[in-house]
Amino acid sequence: MRVEDIKIVPIGYFKTKLSPYYLLGNSFKIVVRAISYTKAVIRQRIENVVKEIKALGGVPNFFGHQRFGTIRPITHLVGKAIIRGDFRRAAMLFLAKSYPFEHPESRTAREELYRTQDFRKAMKAFPKHLYYERLMLKHLAKKPHDFKGAFKTLPIKLRILFPQAYQAYLFNKFLSRRIASGLPLNAVEAGDYIVKIEVTGLPSERFREIASREKLSEINSAIASGKMCLALPLAGFRQRLSEGFQGEIEKQILEEEGITLENFKVKGMPELSLKGGLRTALTALKDFKVEEISKDPFNPRKNMVKISFTLYRGSYATIFLRELMKPRNPIKAGF
Template sequence: MRVPRLEKKLGIEVYATRSLGIGGVIRFFPEDFMVEEILVNGSKAEIFPTEIQVRDASSPIKRHLLCVLVKRNWETLQAVRAIARQLGVSVRHVGIAGLKDATAITAQHITIEGITMEDTRKVHINDIKIHPLGYFHAKLSPYYLLGNSFKITIRRISRSRTDLQERISSVLREIQALGGVPNFFGHQRFGTMRPITHLVGKALVKGKFQKAVMLFLAKPSPTEHPESRKAREELWKTQDFKKALEMFPKSLHYERLILRHLAKNPSDFVGAFRRLPLKLQRLFPQAYQAYIFNKILSRRIMKGLPINKAEVGDYVIEIEPSGLPNALRYKVVSRDTISEVNKAIENGKMLLAIPLAGFKQKFSQGIQGEIEKNVLEEEKVSLEKFKIKGFPELSLKGELRAALARIKEFFIHEVTSDEANPRKNKVVTSFMLYRGSYATILLRELMKPRNPIKAGF
């Protein structure tokens, strides 16, 4: 099965299923991609709440106000920035459990430090709503995230309904036999319209800070807005930061933050990059780490090694009662333990794990370890490089990540005609994924898109 060129650039080099896809388009409307966040305590952020219910939101210390943020077509960090500005608080006082899709309608929990429930009434932003719930005992972080529930509509499908049903059933049988889908980092981790996040991260890891900044500012993409593309192309040619500040559209907020610094300090690329919010800075080396993981996982699958069973030398991690994998509780599989480990995997108590590159992380052993070393050799980077000199705050220690993304509560709601596209069909599906797993990775197996950008990825 041929993998699109864009996906190969993101390290996703293979499909796990051989069945034909259904095609189609996601995100035709924002309402076609709905995400509701679930915390480990069971609290679910609902897009259309019938009544506001929450657990553990009655802390006697009234410091961290827990709210549900519902947004439409907003990037999470930009939404947080807009909310903080209206409330007159620092973005550092806003806690989130995870980033949500931008081209979508999403509901997630946030905590805001130092405000009252009444203060939330000051927030009047288009396509953003905040519902205060009560006071949480701490600032929200990914530690509290269980996963996300998705409801996705796939439109503009050319297949007949009978053919659709057959193809869906065939893909699902393969996924069920595998126990899930490869736990690739999804397209949005890298930027689908302008996939440069991991390239910037690679430059940072290699200590090429000027290159990192220039890639972020000036590497154009054929799929972005023409005004933005023209401004980037001009900067790439001229390196004139003052002129670029005049040309770059106001919508490119983060680029303009950097350009303002470089217009005054044209050789201070480290200082310029630090103008970005720290959360955003960290996304770049993490994206490069994700790209390497994707390549390693792809190569394992291409080599014919299983991702739902362990081989000698592999890492495995335990699954907590909540269903979350616990990367801190791991084993390296030996000849003596392989039978016991694979029984635990079969019983849903353990998962195969692959390292995320970092300066403290050791390679797997055996064949898997060789795959990891080969990928890093291809990249001309060592694990030690993830201790980034000049940017210690962006350094990555490394950790283990499950090789398989398990899918919960998968359901096909409709296979009907598409009211928005005459003579086409649509499929409405819902499912739940644990934190760190991407809906688009499941959807790519189901759809097999020839062009992920045109397909809405």
């Protein structure tokens, strides 16, 4: 295998097929450049953020900005349209919704398609690098009303990303609204979901239940000792919402979105249906270390810092970096 800037080193043999199930987490080494603060201030600010995160019990386990598209955040919008069975809207969002930060040639082609709805003409205008859009356009040029068929020209691994992105968007809203409501992330209330934390540090796939009022003290003691964790639903046709106040938050958000859990059983394209599940509200920050604070050779009169850390699988390094860096412009920062 030859991929630029990637080196693969064999470490041994495995008896079964490798899958994400066997992944514990990901280790990161990050360089943050062009920092205006002094070395002492940089170190103090990092220490303050990490101390706050450790006191909370981890980083809020949001899905990262890139899950929805950084330059052109439409993945979850397409997913919502698919969930609602509106394949025409889904296709036009994917093909024709433009954003100011994408390449001008791409933006112009999308805007022209939005105005004309002419798929044959769009085939000539869309740049070659928009490979998947061109696959759909080729189908629509022949069958201009078959939007479902146009989506089926895309690989299943790409198509499933759309409803999964909307599922992630809903989770982020559940978590955001909980924080805004003043509910804790490192403790549970009656009606909240809890999951057991395995010795590996990963949440158990087997032990998940709703916290009862009678067991709150016992459960919160287990959370404080790292044996359990608050979890929130990943929406799906088999996943019940939380109960109690958190459940009311989730119901309100689904009502605002005009969505029911049954919608995740996608009619007309069942392979994109999502059963749902649970995701921990916090993710642990492991092995954090400030490797070096020094002058930035690429930015005169600025400093840089090298950090390293590990996150369990499924968690986003960019979420921690946002806590650390507080980027004012997510587009420019890339997260």
